Amino acid sequence: MIEKKLAQDPGYTMQSPENVWINYTVSEDYLEVNYVSPRTGVDRFKASLDRAVEIVKDIVQAGHQT
Known part of the structure; x- marks a missing residue:
């Protein structure tokens, strides 16, 4: 995770082609998620990441209603 965008994205090395590499940047009004994974599981x-986003949205919205 990084708090501010860097001028250049850091490099990475996948130790195994079956691994998943994920990086996220949190801003005041958005969340940017980047990931690299094998094509077979992408x-x-x-779909799992999209579902997680919906769950977090529901939690945040419920917190604003109370």
């Missing part, structure tokens, strides 16, 4: 991983 659709399932993206």
Whole structure:
């Protein structure tokens, strides 16, 4: 995780082609998520990440209603 965008993104090395590499940047009004994964699992991983986003949104919205 980084708090501010760097002029150049840091490099990375995948130790295994089956690993997932993920990086996220939190800003005051958005969250940027970047990930690299094997092609065979990317659709399932993206669906899980999208579902997690919906759960977090529901939690945040519920907190604002109380």
